[in-house]
Structure formats: structure tokens, C-alpha cells
Amino acid sequence: MSKTLVLQPLPGIGDMIWHLPHIAAIAAQTPAGTVSLAAKPSSHADQILADAAHIVDILWLEPHHTHGPLGFWRLARHLRPYDFTEAWILHGSPRYAAAAATAGIPLRRGFGLGWQRPWLTHHAGLAAADRRMLSDRKAAQLIPRHGGTLDPTPRFRPAADERAWAGREIGAMDGRHVVLGIGASQKFKQWGIANFAATIAALQQDHGAWVHVLAGAAEKEMADSLVAGAPHPERLRVHLKQSMGRCAALALAGDLFVGNDSGMLNLAAAAGARVVGLFGGSPPLDIYPDLIAVTPPDGHVTYQVDRMDDITVAQVLAVVERAWRQPVSFSRRDEMA
Known part of the structure; x- marks a missing residue:
């Protein structure tokens, strides 16, 4: 103690x-x-x-x-x-x-x-x-x-066994791997099933990507619907109710994490994954150097004002393709400029 x-x-x-x-x-x-x-x-x-x-x-x-x-x-x-x-x-x-x-x-x-x-x-x-x-x-x-020193950037390292598990989940399958964080603690942070479904379809059909969906118990029905509607359900994996470490490790092992402003997004970013965050009801986070924030096209975001539907699938896909082409750190201002 x-x-x-x-x-x-x-x-x-x-x-x-x-x-x-x-x-x-x-x-x-x-x-x-x-x-x-x-x-x-x-x-x-x-x-x-x-x-x-x-x-x-x-x-x-x-x-x-x-x-x-x-x-x-x-x-x-x-x-x-x-x-x-x-x-x-x-x-x-x-x-x-x-x-x-x-x-x-x-x-x-x-x-x-x-x-x-x-x-x-x-x-x-x-x-x-x-x-x-x-x-x-x-x-x-x-x-x-009070005498302390502080580096304010959050860092989270998954345990070795969690990283090994993520490696097994992804390593056996060739191609790009996108991890989706579909959960949100509030409705004004939720991009919605239709937008995620369209994103999955484009990732699979245009890029041949594997898609991994992180979901808690509250998102199980949503995850099941995404599988049912996917053009290639055999290339979609749902990881339900996994530990915090496994979620972070999977995001880190994948090529890209895309998700709502949520705990999963923070885990992925703190682990060092390349993250595309969707911010239509909360201001973009500026504490992670490799987080790419996507906001409504006019850049106006007010906390608790739900503008998630103003973020288009085409907008997110353009950012995803940009992230794949350019392996450098992004900041929030890159996407809001």
C-alpha cells in the first residue's frame, strides 16, 4: 500500500x-x-x-x-x-x-x-x-x-501476450487490415451503422481490405448487422468484449484504426496506432501526435451538438487513402485546415 x-x-x-x-x-x-x-x-x-x-x-x-x-x-x-x-x-x-x-x-x-x-x-x-x-x-x-514534470501525451503498451494474440489474429491473413471502433458512450459521438457499413463495403471492394470490428456487449447487434451486410463477410472479423490490452494490440497490429471518439479510440492512439477519429459531436483530441481527426466539412464542432451525420463516407475514405499513402505523423490541424 x-x-x-x-x-x-x-x-x-x-x-x-x-x-x-x-x-x-x-x-x-x-x-x-x-x-x-x-x-x-x-x-x-x-x-x-x-x-x-x-x-x-x-x-x-x-x-x-x-x-x-x-x-x-x-x-x-x-x-x-x-x-x-x-x-x-x-x-x-x-x-x-x-x-x-x-x-x-x-x-x-x-x-x-x-x-x-x-x-x-x-x-x-x-x-x-x-x-x-x-x-x-x-x-x-x-x-x-508542486514540483513535478509532465509529458502530457498518454501512452499505453499492451502486454506481450496481448500483442502476440493480435499478431496471430492479423498475421495469417494477407492484405491491409483496418480496425473499426464502432462504440460510443453518447449518441452525439456515434457515426452510425449505415456509415460504418458503407465504409466496410468500400474498404473491401475497392481495397481488398480485411476489417476487424471492436465491439462491446452494447454493440453486438450493430456488429452482427455489419457482418450480415458486408460484401465479403469472410473478410470481416468481430472481436467482441475483448480486454483493453487486446483491443489496443489489435489496433496497433492493423494498418489503421477508424472509430468514433471513444475509449477504444483513446486506447488505440495511446498504444501508438495510426488512428482516424470521427469528431462530429465533440472537439477533436489534440494530445495524440498520430491521430487524424475528421470533422464535418466546415470544421465546426460543438460539444454535445450531434453533427456526426455531416461527416461523409467519402470524406473518411479519402483520409484513409491519404493515411495509407503518407507514412508520417498527422496532427489535428492537418485535417481541419
Whole structure:
């Protein structure tokens, strides 16, 4: 058990990926080079950080720790037996800072905006205008302020057995391999079955490509429909409910990953795969050097405003062909220019 606790309570896979550099930077400042992490099960932190030497253990934040007026008290009771001496709170809510204080953790570092500040012993010095910044951007200011150094680019390396599995899945089949991430946590990030089906048809008919579909339980029906409608179903593989490491390894082993703004996209990009991301309801990510962002043709994207259908199949295919022809790093501005 590390004496330093990092609280990263955002629920998504992408949220956890975004904060990997920050968690590692905090661990590097501790005497033992390790931290304990408090996170929500939906983040899949246990899989993402399974081989991370700087993570001693993971404490799950269950709904009763975070919901209701007594949530902070229940969380404090959950934390108290561990005798942490320091807590880093990578979230703006006062709930987690109050819980850390009530648990008797003497050093408490956080963003320090609004009602969170009185519960902290150290804060990031952010101004009220910084409230709308994303959590990882706030954390990027907090860590250097307290002596740490940070490379903000998330990196995730699948384990050797996961890379070997991906090699077996792809290595025996000649031709180009495109991995599709069809899932999305919100409707305004979902490109839709018709667009993915048309993309698969073009990839198979015009390029003879193998297509690999990454799908969770929620996307099984969609994946089955894509197989049924594919012109060459024998060249389409559905990888259902695979581990985080296997998903990242498959994206890395393929020639290209194409997908919605999702946890799978973040995994693929952090693993170092060449990624084409579809951003019609959320701003393009700018933290991955090899991510090619595709937006509606006019480039206008507003969070939660669904313009995914404005991204055309022809537009995506043109970007795919461009990526195949030019083996260099792309940035978000390349596609938005």
C-alpha cells in the first residue's frame, strides 16, 4: 500500500487514458515511486494499469461513495483505514477533497476551484476562468506547480501476450487490415451503422481490405448487422468484449484504426496506432501526435451538438487513402485546415 493516493473519479476509459501521464508523474515524486489509485470500475483502470509498476493497488469508487449528501462521508470511511499521508485529487468537485480531509489525510492537493479550495492544503492556483478547462489540462497545471514534470501525451503498451494474440489474429491473413471502433458512450459521438457499413463495403471492394470490428456487449447487434451486410463477410472479423490490452494490440497490429471518439479510440492512439477519429459531436483530441481527426466539412464542432451525420463516407475514405499513402505523423490541424 502506497502512502500517496490519487483520486481520478471520471468514469470513462478515455478519461483514465488521458490521466495516465499525470498519475505516473505524481508517482515519480513519491519516495517509493508508487501510488494507490481510487477510480470507478467503468474506467477499467485495473486492465489499463495492470502492468504499471507505479500502481500499488486500486480502490474502487462505488456509487454509494459518490452519490447523495452522505457520499463524501462514506468515501471518507472507505479511505480512513489505509492511513494515506497525501492525496492528489484530479477532479474539481469539493466532495473528494472533503472526503480526503474527513479521512484524516494530512496533505491534500487539487485544482482548488470554488468550494474545493477550503478542503485542500495545496492547490493549482487556477483562476475562476479556468473552470471550463478539461480535467487533464487542470492536472497538467497542478503537477508542475508542486514540483513535478509532465509529458502530457498518454501512452499505453499492451502486454506481450496481448500483442502476440493480435499478431496471430492479423498475421495469417494477407492484405491491409483496418480496425473499426464502432462504440460510443453518447449518441452525439456515434457515426452510425449505415456509415460504418458503407465504409466496410468500400474498404473491401475497392481495397481488398480485411476489417476487424471492436465491439462491446452494447454493440453486438450493430456488429452482427455489419457482418450480415458486408460484401465479403469472410473478410470481416468481430472481436467482441475483448480486454483493453487486446483491443489496443489489435489496433496497433492493423494498418489503421477508424472509430468514433471513444475509449477504444483513446486506447488505440495511446498504444501508438495510426488512428482516424470521427469528431462530429465533440472537439477533436489534440494530445495524440498520430491521430487524424475528421470533422464535418466546415470544421465546426460543438460539444454535445450531434453533427456526426455531416461527416461523409467519402470524406473518411479519402483520409484513409491519404493515411495509407503518407507514412508520417498527422496532427489535428492537418485535417481541419
